Amino acid sequence: xxxxxxxxxxxxxxxxxxxxxxxxxxxxxxxxxxxxxxxxxxxxxxxxxxxxxxxxxxxxxxxxxxxxxxxxxxxxxxxxxxxxxxxxxxxxxxxxxxxxxxxxxxxxxxxxxxxxxxxxxxxxxxxxxxxxxxxxxxxxxxxxxxxxxxxxxxxxxxxxxxxxxxxxxxxxxxxxxxxxxxxxxxxxxxxxxxxxxxxxxxxxxxxxxxxxxxxxxxxxxxxxxxxxxxxxxxxxxxxxxxxxxxxxxxxxxxxxxxxxxxxxxxxxxxxxxxxxxxxxxxxxxxxxxxxxxxxxxxxxxxxxxxxxxxxxxxxxxxxxxxxxxxxxxxxxxxxxxxxxxxxxxxxxxxxxxxxxxxxxxxxxxxxxxxxxxxxxxxxxxxxxxxxxxxxxxxxxxxxxxxxxxxxxxxxxxxxxxxxxxxxxxxxxxxxxxxx
Ligand code: DLL
Numbered sequence: 001x002x003x004x005x006x007x008x009x010x011x012x013x014x015x016x017x018x019x020x021x022x023x024x025x026x027x028x029x030x031x032x033x034x035x036x037x038x039x040x041x042x043x044x045x046x047x048x049x050x051x052x053x054x055x056x057x058x059x060x061x062x063x064x065x066x067x068x069x070x071x072x073x074x075x076x077x078x079x080x081x082x083x084x085x086x087x088x089x090x091x092x093x094x095x096x097x098x099x100x101x102x103x104x105x106x107x108x109x110x111x112x113x114x115x116x117x118x119x120x121x122x123x124x125x126x127x128x129x130x131x132x133x134x135x136x137x138x139x140x141x142x143x144x145x146x147x148x149x150x151x152x153x154x155x156x157x158x159x160x161x162x163x164x165x166x167x168x169x170x171x172x173x174x175x176x177x178x179x180x181x182x183x184x185x186x187x188x189x190x191x192x193x194x195x196x197x198x199x200x201x202x203x204x205x206x207x208x209x210x211x212x213x214x215x216x217x218x219x220x221x222x223x224x225x226x227x228x229x230x231x232x233x234x235x236x237x238x239x240x241x242x243x244x245x246x247x248x249x250x251x252x253x254x255x256x257x258x259x260x261x262x263x264x265x266x267x268x269x270x271x272x273x274x275x276x277x278x279x280x281x282x283x284x285x286x287x288x289x290x291x292x293x294x295x296x297x298x299x300x301x302x303x304x305x306x307x308x309x310x311x312x313x314x315x316x317x318x319x320x321x322x323x324x325x326x327x328x329x330x331x332x333x334x335x336x337x338x339x340x341x342x343x344x345x346x347x348x349x350x351x352x353x354x355x356x357x358x359x360x361x362x363x364x365x366x367x368x369x370x371x372x373x374x375x376x377x378x379x380x381x382x383x384x385x386x387x388x389x390x391x392x393x394x395x396x397x398x399x400x401x402x403x404x405x406x407x408x409x410x411x412x413x414x415x416x417x418x419x420x421x422x423x424x425x426x427x428x429x430x431x432x433x434x435x
Pocket of ligand 1: 089090139210211212232233234236237302322
């Protein structure tokens with residue numbers, strides 16, 4: 001079902017006309033309300049009235065996470081505190097968080113976008129939705145929560161933690177929809193197995209997984225173990241939280257981006273020039289309707305490509321490809337660019353290897369080294385040492401073949417890589433720790 005049929009199926013021409021009107025109003029607003037943007041626009045020599053077509057977007061300055069940090073905590077808010085009704089923050093693990101704000105109207109827009117998201121995933125009234133994204137400063141829990149209520153389905157606000165109890169709730173309350181990070185979904189599968197619980201005997205039908213990178217291979221694994229359709233959802237707190245883009249259940253191929261609220265561009269992260277559809281680059285988003293925390297050309301650092309081809313679901317909204325990695329945590333190992341997701345894809349093709357791994361980057365003298373610590377499954381672990389060594393070598397040569405990078409593989413015991421209830425920490429960069 002399409003929740004907002006009028007806005008999700010607009011002919012491209014009408015959609016672009018709407019985007020232009022909203023873009024013009026946005027630039028006008030930030031120019032007058034946010035001193036930072038007035039300065040930036042003046043420096044770029046752009047006045048609000050210079051935005052005459054969508055192509056003029058290219059004349060606008062970019063905004064980066066550093067800009068938000070430089071205006072910590074509330075310097076980029078575009079409305080007085082009397083109009084702000086909610087504050088969230090991005091889930092950085094180090095340093096100060098990045099705060100973001102919402103007016104009542106922003107919250108309303110967000111609930112609508114999440115209702116659209118859930119509806120694209122095939123969720124409807126009568127469904128019971130188990131939300132295991134964290135509630136709190138993180139946008140995952142509350143973002144989903146209000147979307148489910150807006151849609152009119154039933155919400156179980158479980159939040160993170162207490163994995164065994166979550167399994168019990170899934171058995172007893174009979175949720176039909178599961179929302180959490182993909183790594184937590186796999187962890188649930190593991191703990192359920194330990195408890196002797198078979199997901200075939202639950203009512204779960206669909207899972208909406210995101211907030212961290214994952215791969216097609218991981219989708220296959222989750223679907224097999226949890227017996228549900230696994231869909232990818234993308235979002236970031238700076239833009240709104242979850243509710244920026246999602247796969248539709250009909251095609252399960254690319255994430256529809258809600259272009260009537262968010263204007264996307266793909267740029268080359270080095271030259272900053274715009275790239276044509278189909279080419280991989282960094283996603284840049286301009287928020288078209290946000291009141292409290294509008295952003296011009298925000299550099300997400302997420303790597304994807306955009307596709308304007310029509311979709312079988314009937315939505316005319318462009319689709320972005322599964323996020324391939326980040327332009328800033330892209331690993332550069334002896335000059336070769338490597339995304340953790342590419343290593344994951346190789347690992348997942350190898351029998352005997354579990355989907356739990358960590359990449360440890362270090363430096364020996366002037367040379368970067370990459371160690372891949374990966375768990376083997378129970379059956380393989382009981383093999384003799386010779387067999388394990390051969391397996392490690394096989395993985396090393398596979399990675400070398402596919403990614404042209406030499407790595408050292410360390411096979412570790414089942415369950416020895418730390419599990420997370422939120423986002424998994426896949427990369428340990430010791431170069432940064434010692435720098
Ligand atoms: O992770 C919002 C969210 C909550 C999205 C629940 C989906 C579900 P932040 O904590 O600000 O917000 O982190 C945003 O997470 O820039 C990406 O690098 C990464 N990310 C989010 N979704 C995906 C995804 C939330 N589906 C950052 N695939 C983003 C890959 C993702 N990476």
